Amino acid sequence: MxxxxxxxxxxxxxxxxxxxxxxxxxxPNEQTIYLADSANAPYGPKGKNAIIDxxxxxxxxxxxxxxxxxxxxxxxxxTNAIDYLRSNYTVPFxxxxxxxxxxxxxxxxxxxxxxxxxxxLTSELFSKTSNLFTNNIKVIEQIGNxxxxxxxNGKLQSDEMKSLLRVYLDPMIKANIDYLVLGxxxxxxxxxxxxxxxxxxxKIIDSGEAVARQTKAVLERYDxxxxxxxxxxxxxxxxxxxxxxxxxxxxxFDVDYLDF
Ligand code: DGL
Numbered sequence: 001m002x003x004x005x006x007x008x009x010x011x012x013x014x015x016x017x018x019x020x021x022x023x024x025x026x027x028p029n030e031q032t033i034y035l036a037d038s039a040n041a042p043y044g045p046k047g048k049n050a051i052i053d054x055x056x057x058x059x060x061x062x063x064x065x066x067x068x069x070x071x072x073x074x075x076x077x078x079t080n081a082i083d084y085l086r087s088n089y090t091v092p093f094x095x096x097x098x099x100x101x102x103x104x105x106x107x108x109x110x111x112x113x114x115x116x117x118x119x120x121l122t123s124e125l126f127s128k129t130s131n132l133f134t135n136n137i138k139v140i141e142q143i144g145n146x147x148x149x150x151x152x153n154g155k156l157q158s159d160e161m162k163s164l165l166r167v168y169l170d171p172m173i174k175a176n177i178d179y180l181v182l183g184x185x186x187x188x189x190x191x192x193x194x195x196x197x198x199x200x201x202x203k204i205i206d207s208g209e210a211v212a213r214q215t216k217a218v219l220e221r222y223d224x225x226x227x228x229x230x231x232x233x234x235x236x237x238x239x240x241x242x243x244x245x246x247x248x249x250x251x252x253f254d255v256d257y258l259d260f
Contacts, residue, residue, distance in 0.1 A: 010058040012148070013148065026216055169194070
């Protein structure tokens with residue numbers, strides 16, 4: 001591995017671009033290749049084995065592109081497949097999990113909300129982390145059915161989205177949560193709408209910045225940081241609609257359709 005090789009990033013779709021943005025801010029010299037597996041979104045309702053197969057497909061493509069490290073920019077993929085990936089490939093993998101720990105440590109009302117996919121909330125990794133940190137805390141778990149589909153269909157800002165979120169937040173607001181954990185990389189794009197719907201005292205946490213910091217730490221540990229002072233040009237591939245990913249990234253990026 002050399003430090004000039006790209007970092008590979010994949011998600012079940014366009015949501016992981018929220019993680020790409022954090023990585024690109026912290027590590028602007030790193031070359032990145034992003035795969036949006038939108039044709040197979042959502043991963044959330046699929047079983048563990050199906051999720052592992054999709055992660056293997058994405059990983060194989062990124063390894064063919066010579067990536068030095070892979071960021072699994074999807075909570076559902078991480079909680080179901082990262083152990084498999086780490087034991088079957090030698091490249092380092094960075095995963096993302098819902099930030100339950102900081103929410104559990106900081107709550108004053110002793111109630112926190114977690115919005116994530118079914119695949120994440122029913123995974124063993126999630127239960128393990130949750131059990132470790134949430135003794136004596138009320139945890140309101142909510143599956144975000146339909147949210148990823150709306151985002152993947154270009155309906156981030158829609159009345160349908162607002163109505164869904166109202167339903168999902170209602171039990172959390174009734175339980176007096178003071179922290180809402182976003183356990184899916186599509187959800188940071190909902191923050192403006194969530195802030196409108198939540199009481200003012202509720203803080204929203206996601207794991208994007210932590211993933212970028214961890215990516216940097218691992219690159220340093222393996223002596224793989226790109227030390228060139230040239231700003232890298234990222235490459236985005238989607239097997240879905242180009243306009244959906246472009247609407248989240250802006251027009252100034254190279255996005256290509258790829259049947260991977
Ligand atoms: N962005 C994925 C995550 O973080 C969405 C999963 C899905 O496709 O259901 O979990």
